[in-house]
Amino acid sequence: MTAPIGTGPVSRQEALFGRWPWMTVRFLLPVLLLLLPAASRGQEGLSTLRGTVTDPSGGVMPGVEVTVEEVATGITLRKVITDNQGNYEVPALKEGTYRLTATRTGFKTLVENDIFIASDQVKRVDVQLEVGTTSTRVEVSGAANVIQTESGKIGSDFSGEQYQLAPMPANSYSSPLPVLATMPQIVTDAGNEFGVYMAGQGGANLDMGMDGVKEENLNTQTVNMEDVEEVKVEAVNNSAEFARIGYYNTITKRGTNQYHGEASYYHRNSALGARGFFEGTKPLKLYHTFNLSGSGPIIRDKTFFYGLWNAERVPEHSSFQDNVPTEKMRKGDFSSFLTGTVSSPCVKPGAGDPEFDTGAIFDPTTPHSITCSNTALNPAPVTIENPFVFNGQRNVIDPSRLSQLPLAVQENYYPHPNRGSPDSPVQNFEWIFPYPGDQYHADVLVTRIDHKISDKNSVYGRYSGYWPRYVLNNGDLPGLNWTRLRQSHSWAIVDTHVFSPNLVNT
Structure with missing residues (x-):
C-alpha cells in the first residue's frame, strides 16, 4: 500500500518549513558552498x-x-x-x-x-x-619594458635588493615608510613619516596591502622590510578592484629550489656621534639589529619555505630639558617675575587710582571693588585683588599659607633646577632618560610555506608577527613614565586555481 503524499514520518525541519522547501535548501546548500570562493574577495597583486x-x-x-x-x-x-x-x-x-x-x-x-x-x-x-x-x-x-603600455596606471616599485643597498636612517625599525618617501609620486610630511601622500592624495584616500591582502588603513606594524621582496605603488588610475585612489602593496619573500641563508647585524653607537646643539650632556645612543633568515625547498619543485627572525635592541638614552620652579619659587618667592613696568585696572588712571607691576601676582582671597577717578571712562566699579607682599617684599607669599599637599607634589614630581640662571625658570632642568623615545626591544617573526598542488592549483600560507616593548616618558619629567606592550599579527592563506586562461579563482 502506498502512503499518500504528505503522510508518514515528518522531520522537525519539514514541520517548520514544509517538505519541498527544505529539500530544496538541502540540495542548494552544497552548491552555494562550492560557489562561495568565487564570490569572496580575491587576492590583489597578481x-x-x-x-x-x-x-x-x-x-x-x-x-x-x-x-x-x-x-x-x-x-x-x-x-x-x-x-x-x-x-x-x-x-x-x-x-x-x-x-x-x-x-x-x-x-x-x-x-x-x-x-x-x-x-x-x-x-x-x-x-x-x-x-x-x-x-x-x-x-x-627578456628586456624590461621602459614604458607601461598595457594599462593607464602610474606607479613605481622598490625591490628588496634596493633596500639592502639604500642608506636608510638609523635602520628606521625596518619600516616601509622611509622607503615610500624615496619613491616617485609620493610625498611625506616633514617630521611625520606617517603623513603619506600619493600624487596629492592622502589619509582616507590611501590603502595598503601585504601579499595582495588589503588593510583598511596605513598600518605598517607587521611589515618588515627585511622580509619584503618588492614594494609596489599605484598612485594614479588605479583599477576598480581597489577601494581607494592610492595603494601600495608589499610582497614578501618566498622559498625557491635553492637553499639560502642570511645573517646580519647592524650597530649604531653615540661614541662616533656629536652632542646635540642644545644638549648639556651627550646621551648614550646604541642600536642593535639582528637578522636571521633562511629559505629553500621542502620538496623540490613542489613545496618551499621561508622564515625570518628580526630583533631590535635599543639600550640607548634620551635627553630631556624642561621648565621647573626655581629654588625661590619653590618657597613662594616670585619676585623674579617683577618687571618694573606698571599698569592700572582703570582706563586712563588719575591721581589715587591703583597701579601694579605687570609681573605682580595677586591674593585670590582679597577681592574688593574700587571706583576709578575718571568715572566717564569707568562708569562701573572695578574689582581688584591685593598683590602678595610678605615682610615688605613684593611677589612673595607668606610660607605659612603654602598648602602642604602641593608642596609634597612639587617635592616628589618636580625636580630642582640643575642648569641655567638661578632666577630663570626657562629650560633650567636637564636629565637623561634611560630609554629611547620609541621601542627599546622588538622581535619580528615571519614564516611562509608555498606549495604546488598541480599545474593549475597552488596554495601558500604566511604569518607575520611583531612584538615591540616600550618604556616611555609622559611629560619630559622623571617619574612620569609608563610601559606599553603592543603586538601586531598578520596572516594569509591563499589558494589560486586556474580553470582556464581566462578564468582564475584566488
Missing part, C-alpha cells in the same frame, strides 16, 4: 603576462604552445595555446623572474629568458618564431 606570436613575415600564428616557467623554483606554471589572432595570456603570476618557451612544428623553439614581472603588472612580451626544426633552440634575454 600579474599577467601576455603577447602575440608572429612568423618571420609578421603574420600572426595560432596554435603555438607557450610555456611559462618560474626560474627560481623551476616550476612550469602554465601552458597555453595561442588563439586565432596569435595572442596568448598567462594570468595569476606572482612577482618574480620567468622563462617563456614558444614551440610549433616547423619552427625553431624560442626561449625568452629573464622576464621580470613586478606585482600587479600586465606585461607584454611579443614573440617572433623562425622557420626551422623544433629541436633548434633560439634563446634571448
Whole structure:
C-alpha cells in the first residue's frame, strides 16, 4: 500500500518549513558552498603576462604552445595555446623572474629568458618564431619594458635588493615608510613619516596591502622590510578592484629550489656621534639589529619555505630639558617675575587710582571693588585683588599659607633646577632618560610555506608577527613614565586555481 503524499514520518525541519522547501535548501546548500570562493574577495597583486606570436613575415600564428616557467623554483606554471589572432595570456603570476618557451612544428623553439614581472603588472612580451626544426633552440634575454603600455596606471616599485643597498636612517625599525618617501609620486610630511601622500592624495584616500591582502588603513606594524621582496605603488588610475585612489602593496619573500641563508647585524653607537646643539650632556645612543633568515625547498619543485627572525635592541638614552620652579619659587618667592613696568585696572588712571607691576601676582582671597577717578571712562566699579607682599617684599607669599599637599607634589614630581640662571625658570632642568623615545626591544617573526598542488592549483600560507616593548616618558619629567606592550599579527592563506586562461579563482 502506498502512503499518500504528505503522510508518514515528518522531520522537525519539514514541520517548520514544509517538505519541498527544505529539500530544496538541502540540495542548494552544497552548491552555494562550492560557489562561495568565487564570490569572496580575491587576492590583489597578481600579474599577467601576455603577447602575440608572429612568423618571420609578421603574420600572426595560432596554435603555438607557450610555456611559462618560474626560474627560481623551476616550476612550469602554465601552458597555453595561442588563439586565432596569435595572442596568448598567462594570468595569476606572482612577482618574480620567468622563462617563456614558444614551440610549433616547423619552427625553431624560442626561449625568452629573464622576464621580470613586478606585482600587479600586465606585461607584454611579443614573440617572433623562425622557420626551422623544433629541436633548434633560439634563446634571448627578456628586456624590461621602459614604458607601461598595457594599462593607464602610474606607479613605481622598490625591490628588496634596493633596500639592502639604500642608506636608510638609523635602520628606521625596518619600516616601509622611509622607503615610500624615496619613491616617485609620493610625498611625506616633514617630521611625520606617517603623513603619506600619493600624487596629492592622502589619509582616507590611501590603502595598503601585504601579499595582495588589503588593510583598511596605513598600518605598517607587521611589515618588515627585511622580509619584503618588492614594494609596489599605484598612485594614479588605479583599477576598480581597489577601494581607494592610492595603494601600495608589499610582497614578501618566498622559498625557491635553492637553499639560502642570511645573517646580519647592524650597530649604531653615540661614541662616533656629536652632542646635540642644545644638549648639556651627550646621551648614550646604541642600536642593535639582528637578522636571521633562511629559505629553500621542502620538496623540490613542489613545496618551499621561508622564515625570518628580526630583533631590535635599543639600550640607548634620551635627553630631556624642561621648565621647573626655581629654588625661590619653590618657597613662594616670585619676585623674579617683577618687571618694573606698571599698569592700572582703570582706563586712563588719575591721581589715587591703583597701579601694579605687570609681573605682580595677586591674593585670590582679597577681592574688593574700587571706583576709578575718571568715572566717564569707568562708569562701573572695578574689582581688584591685593598683590602678595610678605615682610615688605613684593611677589612673595607668606610660607605659612603654602598648602602642604602641593608642596609634597612639587617635592616628589618636580625636580630642582640643575642648569641655567638661578632666577630663570626657562629650560633650567636637564636629565637623561634611560630609554629611547620609541621601542627599546622588538622581535619580528615571519614564516611562509608555498606549495604546488598541480599545474593549475597552488596554495601558500604566511604569518607575520611583531612584538615591540616600550618604556616611555609622559611629560619630559622623571617619574612620569609608563610601559606599553603592543603586538601586531598578520596572516594569509591563499589558494589560486586556474580553470582556464581566462578564468582564475584566488
